[in-house]
Amino acid sequence: MSGEVDITLMVNGEEQVLSVPASRTLLAALRDDLELTGTKNACSQGVCGACTVLVDGMQVNACLLLAVNTDGCKITTIEGLGEGGKLSVVQQAFVDSGAIQCGFCMSGMIVSATALLAENPNPSRDEIRQALSGNLCRCSGYVRVVNAVLLASERRGA
């Protein structure tokens, strides 16, 4: 098919060469081309944060970004947070805090929390709420989500 663009992404530490239409979002490239389905599509408008990934360490909504614009970038998705088959400290804190219910928002929530802790290792509850304000959750009421980020912060500091 004409109009496709070759791009090279470093996704979760692995180089990926893709040929994508210019209109393809990063979210579609991750989910459909690379079969990394952990990143979710819930609003397609950049409002809910379910598709949050890190692009060169920066937290972005993958549904709003074109894949071609991330050519040469380092992408981290929920699948890339753990190491050696083990959950990351943040992921484990979400499990242990009982923050996960239906789980559909959780990939984006956990990626956002990871970005926050990279920048601010000891956030207050208010700072956590500010940082996660772009991640909607319909199950939890957020109390245990904030608890999870605090627990992750404590464990990382320990």
Next chain:
Amino acid sequence: MSEIESPIGKSPPRLEAGEKASGAALFTADLAMPGMLHAALLTSPYPHARILSYDVTAALAYSGVKAVVTAEDISGGLFGPVVKDETALARGKVRYIGEPVAAVAAGDEKTARYAARLIEVEYEELPAATTVSEAIAEDAPILHDDFAEYFKVYQAPEDAGNIMARAEATVGRGLDGFEEADVVVEGTYEVPAQYHAYMEPVAALATFGPDGRVTIWSSTQSIFRTQANIHEGLGIPMGKIRCVAPRVGGGFGGKAEASGQLVVTMLAKKAGAPVRLVLGRDEDMTTMRARHPGTLRVRTGAKADGTLVAREMEVWLDGGAYADDSPAVMNLALFYARGPYHIPNVRTLGHAVYTNKLRLGAFRGFGNPQASFASESQIDEIAEKLGIDPIEIRIKNAIQAGEPWLGGQVIATSALTQALKAVRDASDWTRAREAAPGCKRALGVSAMAHSSAFLASGAIVRLQGDGTVILNVAAVDIGQGSDTVLSQMCAAVLGLDFEQVAFATPDTDSAPYDYATAASRVTHTVGRAVHIAAAGVRDQLLAHAAEMLECALEETELRPGGRIGVSTDPPRNAEVTFGDIAQRSIWAAGGPITGSGSFMPHDPTDPEHTQMSGFLGLEAISVLTFGAQVVDAEVDEVTGAVRVHEAWCAHDVGRAVNPGAVASQIQGGFVQGMGYALMEEMLWEDGRLVNPSFMDYKFPGTLEAPDKINTIILETPEPSHPFGVKGVGEPPLVGAAPAINNAVSAATGLRLKQIPLTSERVLRGLLGKE
């Protein structure tokens, strides 16, 4: 003798939390099959129109398109949970903007979506009735010309135009009871359409096997309701329909009935390939379901000392274009119309009305949030009029164990008084809070009741060859934690750790029937079936053990971790493991060990106590649970914005099998109820939804939800349940709106009777008052 440490009352990490945290969990949109096609819908642009013809030539000719379906491809009949009035795709007429008319399957989603727009449908526009008042007007256009012929599970009104259901109930002297009142308060309350906003949009994947059977994976709250809808709507025998629920990203009632499964089944059959449909958020919001908007006229009479003597409630619910659960939702609004109080005289009347908008259906609370917003607001109005503290008046009238509920069913336990006292103490109710400059701040209270036993459930527990246990139920964990909680209950019966129970994926091929994950019923009602099934396995294990250990059955003793010993013998001298017994059962004696349980609540109403007409049967609804909430809210008098600072939620759960999951349900339910109270409202103009996106339909995020939602779990064991449990899924949502409304009123003196309490609405009210 060693004690078995029961898994009941523990809050271990959920069975599936790890896979959800890692991103590995598979939801329907994450599933793919070789050769799978993608579906797209063509939906109605008109609120009401006759379909004159279809032309699918251009769509079919478009490169990559494999199949197109319209109502002409439907081989089945009508379906629907209480009125069979729906077809898989609009047939003959369209009845709302967004109603699926045709669907396309193509090699990729973009092609399917493009091709769907190439389908030409010729319509003849009809006058529309997009609101209840339009629909009940004398010359209103009729949505369902064949309504009288439809199959229904209740007595529907005859020749009532668009009124699909009408029910009434009278307790005591009914309206004459107002003669006993010293004060009467009357008001009309308006409630909005609330969108479920489950984070995972509706999705379904169907494939036909070489044996002609179809398998459907879908985002559903009930694999058996899915199967029934496909069976009725497409004329496929149930034996050829296998429904499976992968991980489900929330439901809240919106996914209990058909949601995309029939269309993918039609397409998969026609295309001869697997087909997957994933709705966009805008499509989900325009085509699926929402909570019933409505108008409720309420009147309450009280003695001067605060004793409530009479209640009248007249409910009008907008049911949308198809009945779905509307008659049942209206019935339950009436069921909760009296509130959790001892009011001797009650008269309630309800209507559910067809209109030209999407179907309004089940949503966490099921009629109760509407009724309770109105009635619990009114309790505060009475308290104010009489100069009685709002919590005092509730305690004074609180319903107690042994008293009949509306309908006449007798309440086994009531922790209502305890709940009210708990939130009063925890919130330090009489202490005034300091408001920010330009703001007013106060506490508000609400009380609520909700049922937790509902309809039929089955469970199968099987002992595998190595002595491990597998649990088969059809109940779908939609995020509330039932996989874990049901495993905990199964494990408790067998003396196992909950992780030693394998929880099977809900699948109609292996699990016995279960109605649905709905009505706060799973822990109670499915739990009862699980208990029966697990006890059956336990009894067989003990019988084997008695023979193997050569002791009397009464001497056998279940020990932790899957072992059985002899109680009269010093511990562990003689013992057999579940594995030993399993091997004996399949190679030597007895045959495989399987336990099954079936349960259905039966709690007849009492016609001597309550005269009722037009209701669906209430005898399969039982086990009321009670709760109370207090909120601390602040109103900005300049902007009208309402902020909830803190909430105290006391809920009786009978017994908390998993206190962590209970707390999550309370916190999440409260915040969803807060959205209902303050910001959530679907808005239509001439039948067109004007805010079909998360950008324009706002629900609480971290900046709106309070950080302090104090959960107070009360445990008054339910006598009819082996673990004493009741449900908690819905009550936390029910109380939020009236508690917040009462706080706003207490803070400002402004009594609004319409939610959501948007800044604009509050500000207008404040300005109007001054």
